Amino acid sequence: xRIASFxxxxxxxxxxSVIGxxxxxSxxxxxxxxxxxxxxxxVNWQVEPYIGADAMVRNMRYKNEPTHPFQEHLDTFQPxxxxxxxxxxxxxxxxxxxxxxxKERFFxxxxxxxxxxxxxxxxxxxxTLDLNTTTQIRGWNFGLMGxxxxxxxxxxxxxxxxxxxxxxxxxxxFRADQGAFGLLADNTFYEYQQLHRRTSMAQxxxxxxxxxxxxFGGRMFVGYDRTSRIKLDSDSVxxxxxxPIRTGTIxxxxxxxxxxxxxxxxxxx
Numbered sequence: 001x002r003i004a005s006f007x008x009x010x011x012x013x014x015x016x017s018v019i020g021x022x023x024x025x026s027x028x029x030x031x032x033x034x035x036x037x038x039x040x041x042x043v044n045w046q047v048e049p050y051i052g053a054d055a056m057v058r059n060m061r062y063k064n065e066p067t068h069p070f071q072e073h074l075d076t077f078q079p080x081x082x083x084x085x086x087x088x089x090x091x092x093x094x095x096x097x098x099x100x101x102x103k104e105r106f107f108x109x110x111x112x113x114x115x116x117x118x119x120x121x122x123x124x125x126x127x128t129l130d131l132n133t134t135t136q137i138r139g140w141n142f143g144l145m146g147x148x149x150x151x152x153x154x155x156x157x158x159x160x161x162x163x164x165x166x167x168x169x170x171x172x173x174f175r176a177d178q179g180a181f182g183l184l185a186d187n188t189f190y191e192y193q194q195l196h197r198r199t200s201m202a203q204x205x206x207x208x209x210x211x212x213x214x215x216f217g218g219r220m221f222v223g224y225d226r227t228s229r230i231k232l233d234s235d236s237v238x239x240x241x242x243x244p245i246r247t248g249t250i251x252x253x254x255x256x257x258x259x260x261x262x263x264x265x266x267x268x269x
Contacts, residue, residue: 048084056261063253071101097138117251139166160205167198201226223259
């Protein structure tokens with residue numbers, strides 16, 4: 001009886017070993033097939049760093065500004081670096097810096113302008129107002145790139161979803177010439193404000209890229225930035241003299257903005 005039990009146990013152990021070896025072999029074969037003959041081989045894993053630069057125009061309007069006191073089209077330059085990880089996606093980082101967009105507006109006592117986020121000016125005396133503004137956008141971004149080939153390996157559609165930190169810098173200067181009014185004599189008043197705010201925001205880019213040869217290429221794109229998150233305020237008095245001009249707080253509120261641009265790049269393939 002002991003010998004029969006021993007043979008039964010031995011047979012069961014051998015059978016279990018055979019089944020376990022078969023399962024492990026099958027799993028190993030499936031692993032090799034998945035990584036070498038299946039999906040992951042088709043997406044073409046690769047590491048291709050690239051570097052380039054974009055030239056673009058940013059169109060950014062401002063809320064509650066019917067007199068349009070700011071430059072709304074800013075020429076912008078962006079160097080960038082990236083790594084293509086395989087056929088369908090990669091990562092990219094860039095740094096944007098626009099020109100200093102300047103604008104000059106004149107107002108006089110026959111108008112009731114409303115600007116810098118405030119109500120209409122209280123025009124109770126003859127005056128002329130010279131308003132000069134300078135604005136600039138700058139900051140970095142980092143995001144995930146997606147690629148989809150439409151013509152072999154030379155032409156592709158690409159998209160970028162990024163996290164950005166953009167700063168809006170603004171300089172505002174006033175010169176108001178007040179004419180005689182009642183007991184007030186002729187006067188000239190000056191005011192200068194320098195404002196800065198940096199804010200995080202989502203950025204989305206969609207475009208087409210074209211390889212000119214094995215290493216050099218170009219791209220065209222349109223981008224969308226949530227610049228409405230920037231809130232530029234100042235508690236300083238705008239113009240501090242009696243009656244003719246209101247005093248108050250400067251409040252600058254841009255809308256979300258669009259970018260249109262072209263770029264060139266070099267890739268190590």
